[in-house]
Amino acid sequence: MPLLQVGTQSFCLLDLPVSTCSRTLRREGLHSRRPLPNSSRSLSDYQARPDLGLFIGMLVLVGFGTIMVYSSSAFYAWATSEFGSGFFFLKRHLIRLGVGLCAMVVAEKIDYRFWSRIAKPLLGVCMLLLVAVLIVGSGRSHGASRWLRISFVSVQPSELMKVCLVIFLASYVVSARENMKHFSRGFLPPLVVLGIITALVVKQPNFGTAVALLLIGFFMLYIGGSRVHHLVGAGIAGAVAVGLIAYGIPYAHHRIVGFMGAASGSLDGNYQLRQSLLGMGSGGLFGAGLGGSRAKLLFLPEPHTDFIFAVVAEELGFIGAIVLMGTFLFILVRGAQIALSSPDDFGMFLAAGLTISIFTYVLLHIAVVVGALPTTGLPLPFLSFGGSALFTNLVSVGILLNISKRRQKSKAPHYGRRCLR
Helix, strand or coil, X not given: CCEEEECCEEEECCCCCHHHHHHHHHHCCCCCCCCCCCCCCCHHHECCCCCHHHHXXXXXXXXXXXXXXXXXXXXXXXXXXXXXXXXXXXXXXXXXXXXXXXXXXXXXXXXXXXXXXXXXXXXXXXXXXXHHHHHHCECCECCECCEEEECCEEECHHHHHHHHHHHHHHHHHXXXXXXXXXXXXHHHHHHHHHHHHHHXXXXXXXXXHHHHHHHHHHHHHHHCCCCHHHHHHHHHHHHHHHXXXXXXXXXXXXXXXXXXXXXXXXXXXXXXXXXXXXXXXXXXXCCCCCCCCCCCCCCCCCCCCCCHHHXXXXXXXXXXXXXXXXXXXXXXXXXXXXXXXXXXXHHHHHHHHHHHXXXXXXXXXXXXXXXXXXXXXXXXXXXXXXXXXXXXXXXXXXXXXXXXXXXXXXCCCCCCCCCCC
């Protein structure tokens, strides 16, 4: 294999098309690269600027999200006496967006390797917050308590956990790279941690977030080198356990029964899905125009959170929905390129995990809105109203931007990767 000698290091040059990115992540080089040295590289060895494409994509989504939060919530806020104004949700969204953007700037300035050093304490704090929700949680909805009230701020720890989990697993698979294919020494420890986290989230109960965290965790373990049959066995066991618990809780049981009825062709037992599909269907190809949704006029529950994609599809039509999904796909591609061009293993795992955590929520949200999954209550990243979700997504983007600054100038994000020997 041709090698390029630069200083004391050798590089193998591989021309890999973009379509092989996932196979590269899985089969080659996740464990072949040494951690990035702290001393010998000058700032000129790295990109001085963060990834512009990711930054612009994020701005497009948060800008469009602000418009859709107002469009989907204005009538509901105006018609509900406790809110008093059609601008109620928009004002709060703008405040939370400002806080989130500030947090993103801070995260972009922090060397991403810092997160590896505090991965375990950070995960421990998030788990304690999940326990605190079960004891002193507030904001009950359908029998679920998912928020902590801290002074005048409400925090949803399960949303914070998705970033903490990715950081922990990225650090773990790097440190345990030699044992990841071994069940007891490599696969079992993070599986136990993931199981405890899932149990705490299910206890709230919050089944949608529990499923999302499981999917994110299994993805991290998969690209980290765990054996497929270990993941399949654990996945089946986890799905059965979550399903049995959900079936025993009234509101979750109702949603499952409604989904099963919809799958068999009847929407009588699923009011939310019926209104969602009616709204999207009435949007047609080009939509009813911004503000023209009828479903949000107190017909569709949670139009500004759980079902905001349905409002987008009704107001902007099939074309608008496709453009929105294309923007999310662009974010996915940029995140994958940042992961593949990261200068060390931790950066690769961290970038891949943060990217897939955002995209997992996108897929689950859209799947619920179109009736492919039971109602989960998951927000659409950057669009749905919700402070904790917006905060964590913007922090994730900030970390991705920091990783993108440190990729080597000589490395093309589309082709190849470095093999340090």
